[in-house]
Amino acid sequence: MGVDTAQMVRDALAFDGRINEANLLVRYGEGVVTLSGVLFSEQEKEAAEDIARHIPGVERVVNEILVMKVTAR
Numbered sequence: 001m002g003v004d005t006a007q008m009v010r011d012a013l014a015f016d017g018r019i020n021e022a023n024l025l026v027r028y029g030e031g032v033v034t035l036s037g038v039l040f041s042e043q044e045k046e047a048a049e050d051i052a053r054h055i056p057g058v059e060r061v062v063n064e065i066l067v068m069k070v071t072a073r
Contacts, residue, residue, distance in 0.1 A: 005057045009033055012051050019044040019051075024065065026052070031059030038066050 006028040013021035024037035033052045039045050049063045 005033070005055060008055050009052045009058070012055060013048060016047065016051050018047040021048075024048065028058075031057065032062060033058050033060070034062040034064060036064040038068050040068055040070055042067055 006026050009026045009028065010021065013019060013024065013026070019039060023039065024035060027034040027036075033055070035048055035052060039048065045063065045065045045067055048065060049061050052058060052061045
Protein backbone atom coordinates (compact mmCIF):
# COMPACT_ATOMS: atom_id res chain seq x y z
CA MET A 1 0.00 0.00 0.00
CA GLY A 2 2.87 2.39 0.79
CA VAL A 3 4.26 2.52 -2.73
CA ASP A 4 0.76 2.95 -4.13
CA THR A 5 0.01 5.80 -1.70
CA ALA A 6 3.28 7.57 -2.48
CA GLN A 7 2.52 7.25 -6.20
CA MET A 8 -1.01 8.55 -5.66
CA VAL A 9 0.47 11.62 -3.94
CA ARG A 10 2.97 12.12 -6.78
CA ASP A 11 0.20 11.80 -9.38
CA ALA A 12 -2.03 14.25 -7.50
CA LEU A 13 0.81 16.77 -7.24
CA ALA A 14 1.50 16.47 -10.98
CA PHE A 15 -2.18 16.74 -11.92
CA ASP A 16 -2.98 19.74 -9.71
CA GLY A 17 -0.94 22.27 -11.68
CA ARG A 18 -0.33 24.75 -8.82
CA ILE A 19 3.20 23.50 -8.20
CA ASN A 20 6.24 22.16 -10.03
CA GLU A 21 6.39 18.70 -8.53
CA ALA A 22 9.58 17.79 -10.41
CA ASN A 23 11.63 19.14 -7.50
CA LEU A 24 9.81 17.15 -4.83
CA LEU A 25 10.44 13.82 -3.15
CA VAL A 26 7.49 11.91 -1.67
CA ARG A 27 7.98 9.21 0.97
CA TYR A 28 5.21 7.23 2.66
CA GLY A 29 5.13 4.90 5.62
CA GLU A 30 2.56 3.93 8.25
CA GLY A 31 0.05 6.63 7.27
CA VAL A 32 2.65 9.42 7.12
CA VAL A 33 3.64 11.23 3.93
CA THR A 34 6.91 13.15 4.03
CA LEU A 35 7.38 15.84 1.40
CA SER A 36 10.86 17.22 0.73
CA GLY A 37 12.58 19.21 -1.97
CA VAL A 38 12.53 22.80 -3.14
CA LEU A 39 9.70 25.05 -4.28
CA PHE A 40 9.64 28.76 -5.02
CA SER A 41 6.80 30.09 -2.85
CA GLU A 42 5.02 29.47 0.43
CA GLN A 43 1.79 29.07 -1.58
CA GLU A 44 3.30 26.14 -3.50
CA LYS A 45 4.52 24.57 -0.25
CA GLU A 46 1.08 24.89 1.35
CA ALA A 47 -0.63 23.58 -1.79
CA ALA A 48 1.62 20.49 -1.85
CA GLU A 49 0.77 19.72 1.77
CA ASP A 50 -2.95 20.23 1.15
CA ILE A 51 -2.88 17.94 -1.88
CA ALA A 52 -1.05 15.18 0.01
CA ARG A 53 -3.37 15.46 3.01
CA HIS A 54 -6.41 14.59 0.86
CA ILE A 55 -5.05 11.29 -0.50
CA PRO A 56 -6.77 8.18 0.91
CA GLY A 57 -4.58 6.45 3.50
CA VAL A 58 -2.69 9.61 4.48
CA GLU A 59 -3.11 10.29 8.18
CA ARG A 60 -0.39 12.92 8.58
CA VAL A 61 1.87 15.04 6.36
CA VAL A 62 5.40 16.04 7.33
CA ASN A 63 6.29 19.02 5.16
CA GLU A 64 10.08 19.40 4.83
CA ILE A 65 9.88 21.41 1.59
CA LEU A 66 12.30 24.32 1.43
CA VAL A 67 11.17 27.58 -0.15
CA MET A 68 13.81 29.24 -2.29
CA LYS A 69 13.08 32.90 -2.87
CA VAL A 70 14.04 34.13 -6.31
CA THR A 71 15.06 37.75 -6.46
CA ALA A 72 15.52 39.89 -9.54
CA ARG A 73 18.92 41.47 -10.08
